[in-house]
Amino acid sequence: MAELIKIVKGQLTENEPMARHSSYGVGGPATAFIIPKNVNDLSNILRFAHSHKIKTFFVGSGSNILVSDTGIDGLVISPVKAFTHLSFKEGNIEAESGVMLGRLVRESINRDLTGFEGLGGVPGTLGGALMMNAGAFGHEISNYLVSITLMSMDGNLHILQKEEIDFSYRYSSIDKEAFIVSALFSLKNCDAQSIQEKRKLASDKRKSSQPLKYRSAGSVFKNPNSTTAAGYLIDQAGLKGLRQGDAEISKKHANFFINHGKATAKDISTLIQIARKNVKEKFNIMLELEIKTFGFNERELMPNG
Numbered sequence: 001m002a003e004l005i006k007i008v009k010g011q012l013t014e015n016e017p018m019a020r021h022s023s024y025g026v027g028g029p030a031t032a033f034i035i036p037k038n039v040n041d042l043s044n045i046l047r048f049a050h051s052h053k054i055k056t057f058f059v060g061s062g063s064n065i066l067v068s069d070t071g072i073d074g075l076v077i078s079p080v081k082a083f084t085h086l087s088f089k090e091g092n093i094e095a096e097s098g099v100m101l102g103r104l105v106r107e108s109i110n111r112d113l114t115g116f117e118g119l120g121g122v123p124g125t126l127g128g129a130l131m132m133n134a135g136a137f138g139h140e141i142s143n144y145l146v147s148i149t150l151m152s153m154d155g156n157l158h159i160l161q162k163e164e165i166d167f168s169y170r171y172s173s174i175d176k177e178a179f180i181v182s183a184l185f186s187l188k189n190c191d192a193q194s195i196q197e198k199r200k201l202a203s204d205k206r207k208s209s210q211p212l213k214y215r216s217a218g219s220v221f222k223n224p225n226s227t228t229a230a231g232y233l234i235d236q237a238g239l240k241g242l243r244q245g246d247a248e249i250s251k252k253h254a255n256f257f258i259n260h261g262k263a264t265a266k267d268i269s270t271l272i273q274i275a276r277k278n279v280k281e282k283f284n285i286m287l288e289l290e291i292k293t294f295g296f297n298e299r300e301l302m303p304n305g
């Protein structure tokens with residue numbers, strides 16, 4: 001660790017509680033949480049971790065992750081508050097992975113560019129959105145993507161064109177061992193009124209259907225198919241409002257699990273097990289997690305684990 005501390009030019013915090021970097025507000029410590037200063041710093045850190053075989057994980061702003069109470073044994077690297085360059089040249093957008101999605105949406109709308117307005121209200125960074133292929137109300141972040149720049153663990157940069165990446169519902173084939181550095185998008189101009197109407201519609205739908213007053217990570221499970229919502233199945237299994245410690249299956253949206261304040265990761269993982277068990281028994285469907293989990297073994301999240 002002493003050697004690593006000498007290398008890092010950005011921020012490094014040892015034993016950093018991941019609860020501070022997760023929208024659930026739960027999760028034990030990471031061995032070290034690092035925000036690199038720039039691309040050079042990132043390259044040196046990744047090369048060091050790779051050559052010393054240190055386990056390394058990437059997060060954005062933690063709005064789609066669940067970290068166990070025991071935490072993460074390894075380095076956690078995030079671009080938040082450092083990789084924040086965003087520039088527009090007509091409809092061509094260059095953005096670094098630490099840019100918050102809300103800023104990207106807002107600044108695109110301000111320039112009368114259409115394509116991102118349906119994503120207003122999706123929390124998180126651009127890097128997280130690309131890895132998750134975040135989407136809402138028929139829009140996905142990948143729709144207007146041109147290319148992505150990644151850094152592999154050997155510290156080298158690689159550019160991938162959109163055609164080289166598979167994107168589908170909440171899935172991207174981007175290498176999980178690589179750090180997303182930046183992306184290029186191309187949007188078209190549209191009349192301001194139509195963009196504002198679409199933005200407002202998306203925002204109103206979100207406010208009326210989601211428990212936004214509480215800490216959550218959005219949808220816990222993927223919808224099994226385009227006509228069956230995971231939240232509907234959990235609701236029909238009679239689980240809305242079910243509480244485990246300070247965690248609850250939201251009464252407003254059964255696919256959102258909320259933290260009333262003092263929930264632990266164990267409380268949330270127990271609700272995951274209960275939801276999977278009941279939905280499997282009632283509908284013979286095994287729900288697939290949308291959220292990304294860190295520090296769990298698979299069994300702890302399965303119905304009879």
Ligand SMILES: Cc1cc2nc3c(=O)[nH]c(=O)nc-3n(C[C@H](O)[C@H](O)[C@H](O)COP(=O)(O)OP(=O)(O)OC[C@H]3O[C@@H](n4cnc5c(N)ncnc54)[C@H](O)[C@@H]3O)c2cc1C
Nearest residue numbers: 058060061062063064124125127128129131134135180218
């Ligand atoms: C209230 C609420 C509402 C939500 N609504 C929606 C919605 O409508 N639609 C939707 O799609 N999602 C929604 N989400 C989930 C979440 O906002 C998105 O998945 C978001 O894109 C995650 O971004 P993040 O920066 O927080 O990523 P994180 O949660 O930090 O990470 C998500 C994944 O991306 C990886 N990752 C993050 N950054 C990088 C990087 N730079 N390089 C490599 N890998 C990286 C992580 O390893 C992890 O696997 C919602 C969440 C909340 C809390």
